[in-house]
Structures are given as structure tokens and as C-alpha cells.
Amino acid sequence: MPHPTVGTHGRLIAGLTGLLLAMGLPVLPGHAGMSAEELMVDPIEEGMTEEERQARREAIERERQAAEERRREREAAERAEREAREAELAARPYPVRLTERRCMECHDAGDFDREARTWPGWAFTVWRMRLAYGAELESGEWRVITDHLAETHGAPASKAAATWTLLALTPILIAALLWYLMRGRRQR
Ligand code: HEC
Incomplete structure (x- = not known):
């Protein structure tokens, strides 16, 4: 049997959340994002007595609160981790x-x-x-x-030495080349 209380509710909220997201609106945290799977309690069923329904409603409410608490803890842990990572990145030289x-x-x-x-x-x-x-x-x-x-x-180090030597010699090489070219021209 599907979960009439939570299932329909959950689907409705998921649909609304999707719509808000699609419109680019911020989605407020709350029990809105909670799926039926997160509420680990049986739904109210047909044929239950009023007491049974009441007891089930209370169980659902307790479980909802527990699930919300779990979500809050998870978010706090994620936030702490993210902040630690950002601090670490910012602390680099x-x-x-x-x-x-x-x-x-x-x-x-x-x-x-x-x-x-x-x-x-x-x-x-x-x-x-x-x-x-x-x-x-x-x-x-x-x-x-x-x-x-x-x-x-x-x-x-060897490559570095070679590069610096070449750089230091470059002006001399250019001067030598120019001198050679000029000399060739003068002789012609
Ligand atoms: C706007 C884009 C852009 C930025 C910003 C950029 N690069 Fe590049 N880089 C390229 C492209 C495209 C190539 C590949 C084509 C080439 O090598 O000319 C490349 C290739 C390289 C290479 C390999 C090729 C080589 O030169 O031997 C190195 C190393 C490199 N980049 C270092 C850097 C460093 C260091 C910086 C930061 C100062 C930097 N790049 C910033 C676009 C960029």
C-alpha cells in the first residue's frame, strides 16, 4: 500500500520545490525537502481506529522531528567541513x-x-x-x-645553469653575429 499521508504530501512538496527551483527562487530549508524514505514510520491506514490513528499521527510527528534533527546535524557537519576547507584554502600562501x-x-x-x-x-x-x-x-x-x-x-640545476649561461651569452652572440654581418657587407 502506498504511503497516503507522507507519500502524497512528499510528492506535492517535491513538485512545489521543483517549481520554485525552476523559477530560481530560494527554497527555504525545513521539512519540505524530506522524502518519504526519510520518515521511517508506517503511514495511517484505512480501517484504523481513532486511537490508532492518533497514535500513528504522533509517531509520524516524532519521526518527522527526529528526521529534521538528523538533517540539521548533517547540515551543520557539512557546513563545518565546508568552512574548514575554505579556511584552509584561504590560509595558503x-x-x-x-x-x-x-x-x-x-x-x-x-x-x-x-x-x-x-x-x-x-x-x-x-x-x-x-x-x-x-x-x-x-x-x-x-x-x-x-x-x-x-x-x-x-x-x-644543470638545465638552469645552461639557461642562465645562454641568456648571459645572448648579447655577446648577437654582437658577434652583427659584427660578422657588417664585416661581410663592408668586404663586398
Ligand atoms: C586565458 C586563458 C589562459 C590563462 C589565464 C593562462 N593560460 Fe596557460 N595556456 C593557455 C592555452 C590556450 C594554452 C595551450 C596553447 C599554448 O601552449 O600556446 C596554455 C598553455 C600553457 C602551458 C603549456 C605550454 C607552454 O607554454 O609550454 C603552460 C605551462 C601554461 N599555459 C602556464 C600558464 C600560467 C603559469 C598561467 C598563469 C599566469 C596561465 N598559463 C594562464 C591559456 C591560458
Whole structure:
């Protein structure tokens, strides 16, 4: 036999809740969201005496209150967990949060896990993201992010040394190339 008291009631409320949600209205918490399954008590049945009905009604009411209490406790636990998680996220160091805010709009956390770059390598990447894809950075933020990524996703020392050497040599190489080209022109 279906649950006439709770079942119809529950369905009606579920329907109304759905309608409110569909209209974008906030749904107030209350016993409204409680389903028949949550009320673990038998419904009022036909053929019951008035005393039996009364007793059943009281049992239903007690169970409803108990279910509401369970729901409140569950919500409090969920809220505490959520707040703890938010506090934990907010307590992370500024460079971590900044990198997340500026880069994770397009990337997923963990995207850079396998990256190992030198400081200039990360600086180049950050600027490339900025110029090519419009990653929004306020002045100086590129440096905070670069420092942070170079520290947490740095290249091995040998690669870093090679990069810095190459960077240091670049002006000399360019000068040498220019000198070579000019000399070639003068001789022609
Ligand atoms: C507006 C979107 C966007 C933002 C914001 C963004 N990126 Fe990217 N990023 C991309 C796209 C698209 C690619 C893939 C195409 C490519 O590599 O050019 C990419 C590729 C990358 C790569 C791998 C390719 C490479 O350069 O070797 C890295 C590393 C990277 N992004 C780092 C960052 C960092 C660090 C930030 C934060 C400063 C950032 N991204 C912010 C869009 C974005």
C-alpha cells in the first residue's frame, strides 16, 4: 500500500520545490525537502481506529522531528567541513592563491605538475599567457607567479645553469653575429 499521508504530501512538496527551483527562487530549508524514505514510520491506514490513528499521527510527528534533527546535524557537519576547507584554502600562501586565481581560469590544478622550468622559462611562459591569451595580471604579479612556479616547479640545476649561461651569452652572440654581418657587407 502506498504511503497516503507522507507519500502524497512528499510528492506535492517535491513538485512545489521543483517549481520554485525552476523559477530560481530560494527554497527555504525545513521539512519540505524530506522524502518519504526519510520518515521511517508506517503511514495511517484505512480501517484504523481513532486511537490508532492518533497514535500513528504522533509517531509520524516524532519521526518527522527526529528526521529534521538528523538533517540539521548533517547540515551543520557539512557546513563545518565546508568552512574548514575554505579556511584552509584561504590560509595558503599568497603566491599559491595568486597563481591559482590568475592561471586556473584556463588551466586545471595539477596541469603544471609535470612541468620543470627555469625562472626565465616560467617568466617567458607567464608573459606568453599574458600576451597570447590575455591572462589578466596586475603589474608585478607576473613576478610573484614566476618566483612561485620556479620554486615549486623548477628545472634541475644543470638545465638552469645552461639557461642562465645562454641568456648571459645572448648579447655577446648577437654582437658577434652583427659584427660578422657588417664585416661581410663592408668586404663586398
Ligand atoms: C586565458 C586563458 C589562459 C590563462 C589565464 C593562462 N593560460 Fe596557460 N595556456 C593557455 C592555452 C590556450 C594554452 C595551450 C596553447 C599554448 O601552449 O600556446 C596554455 C598553455 C600553457 C602551458 C603549456 C605550454 C607552454 O607554454 O609550454 C603552460 C605551462 C601554461 N599555459 C602556464 C600558464 C600560467 C603559469 C598561467 C598563469 C599566469 C596561465 N598559463 C594562464 C591559456 C591560458
